[in-house]
Amino acid sequence: MSANTAPAVSRPRRTTFLSFSPPSITEAEIEAVVNTLRSDWITTGPKTKRFETEFAAYLSAPAALAVNSCTAGLHVALVASGIGPGDEVITTPMTFCSSVNVIEHVHATPVLADVEPDTLTLDPARVAEAITPRTKAILPVHFAGHPADMAPIMELARQHNLLVIEDAAHSLPASYRGQRVGTIGDFASFSFYATKNLTTAEGGMLVGSPDAIDRARVISLHGMNRDAWKRYSAEGSWYYEVITPGFKYNMTDIQAAIGLVQLERLAEMQQRRREIVAQYQQAFSQVDALQTPVERPEAESAWHLYVLRLSLDRLTINRAAFIEQLKARQIGTSVHFIPIHLHPYYRDKYGWKPDDFPVAYQEYQRTISLPLYPGLTDNDVADVIAAVTDICEEFRR
Numbered sequence: 172m173s174a175n176t177a178p179a180v181s182r183p184r185r186t187t188f189l190s191f192s193p194p195s196i197t198e199a200e201i202e203a204v205v206n207t208l209r210s211d212w213i214t215t216g217p218k219t220k221r222f223e224t225e226f227a228a229y230l231s232a233p234a235a236l237a238v239n240s241c242t243a244g245l246h247v248a249l250v251a252s253g254i255g256p257g258d259e260v261i262t263t264p265m266t267f268c269s270s271v272n273v274i275e276h277v278h279a280t281p282v283l284a285d286v287e288p289d290t291l292t293l294d295p296a297r298v299a300e301a302i303t304p305r306t307k308a309i310l311p312v313h314f315a316g317h318p319a320d321m322a323p324i325m326e327l328a329r330q331h332n333l334l335v336i337e338d339a340a341h342s343l344p345a346s347y348r349g350q351r352v353g354t355i356g357d358f359a360s361f362s363f364y365a366t367k368n369l370t371t372a373e374g375g376m377l378v379g380s381p382d383a384i385d386r387a388r389v390i391s392l393h394g395m396n397r398d399a400w401k402r403y404s405a406e407g408s409w410y411y412e413v414i415t416p417g418f419k420y421n422m423t424d425i426q427a428a429i430g431l432v433q434l435e436r437l438a439e440m441q442q443r444r445r446e447i448v449a450q451y452q453q454a455f456s457q458v459d460a461l462q463t464p465v466e467r468p469e470a471e472s473a474w475h476l477y478v479l480r481l482s483l484d485r486l487t488i489n490r491a492a493f494i495e496q497l498k499a500r501q502i503g504t505s506v507h508f509i510p511i512h513l514h515p516y517y518r519d520k521y522g523w524k525p526d527d528f529p530v531a532y533q534e535y536q537r538t539i540s541l542p543l544y545p546g547l548t549d550n551d552v553a554d555v556i557a558a559v560t561d562i563c564e565e566f567r568r
């Protein structure tokens with residue numbers, strides 16, 4: 172860093188620990204939950220329906236199915252697509268395990284393709300090399316909220332007659348060439364886990380065409396062709412038929428009540444995320460031991476995560492020690508992600524070596540995710556900036 176930037180090295184250390192990612196819950200969400208508990212409908216019902224409708228409208232998506240996790244949504248999407256034994260699904264090593272676990276759940280074969288160095292999302296050139304006659308689908312992940320390069324991915328899917336199932340856990344709300352992420356592929360699954368941009372504590376939303384979502388809905392609730400709301404409400408009937416052995420993946424109205432409030436607050440929460448990102452980008456772009464995350468011109472990131480990369484050749488410590496130094500300065504962090512091919516189950520089953528996906532492996536060793544959530548104050552942000560720049564100074568090579 173240049174001498175005149177004078178980082179806030181003199182800033183006193185925090186006295187309280189700054190959590191990596193607490194949820195943003197207001198009195199409005201609490202009141203919505205209490206009201207639901209006081210009503211006579213607490214599981215999947217009118218609030219879940221409304222949440223589906225409002226979520227679909229927000230994205231301009233044709234149809235949406237509320238489920239109890241993004242993982243459940245991905246699983247249902249694979250089942251609804253008829254993907255099973257002998258089929259291959261191409262995905263990224265730079266993701267949470269559940270994106271790949273669901274491919275195992277349907278007894279299909281995950282095929283990894285490496286990521287692009289700037290966005291750490293699926294590299295279309297590597298996808299093209301991975302396509303075989305057995306390939307049935309591509310499962311891109313919009314890492315950290317930045318959309319994968321969907322145009323060439325959709326073009327490959329069109330040429331080879333493949334489905335595209337988007338893991339949209341990080342990408343609410345993100346856009347690609349002016350289109351909302353979640354409306355580009357055949358299916359997209361969003362996560363409302365406690366750390367995500369919109370939370371219902373646990374939950375997810377699967378988005379797709381009305382036909383595909385109708386099939387997914389049956390699979391997500393025991394394979395029954397009528398859901399409980401339709402059976403127990405005034406206009407309902409007691410009769411239903413099981414047409415496939417489905418799963419128990421429905422969202423409750425308690426969760427949907429939280430989701431409806433969070434959806435109203437989403438624009439304001441995103442605004443705050445962007446302000447924080449701007450402060451981080453401004454500060455860290457001045458430090459030569461750091462590489463800041465990108466937002467490509469055709470993309471609008473949801474900024475779910477702020478993934479900073481260390482230039483390890485300019486530091487005397489590694490990423491693990493850097494994280495310890497941040498912890499000593501009361502700053503919570505995380506790492507996204509330990510690449511899939513390094514996990515024992517996948518490494519051993521498929522015989523993957525670390526360098527089989529060199530970009531994911533190399534970048535993994537130098538990434539740190541910093542706190543990024545609407546509840547961060549400007550003082551918190553200044554503390555993070557001071558801690559990071561201080562460590563870069565102290566351990567510069």
Ligand SMILES: *Cc1c(COP(=O)(O)O)cnc(C)c1O
Binds near residue numbers: 312341
């Ligand atoms: C959080 C996450 C998931 C899983 O979401 P759940 O709602 O917890 O099932 C899937 N993929 C990615 C990339 C995630 O970060």
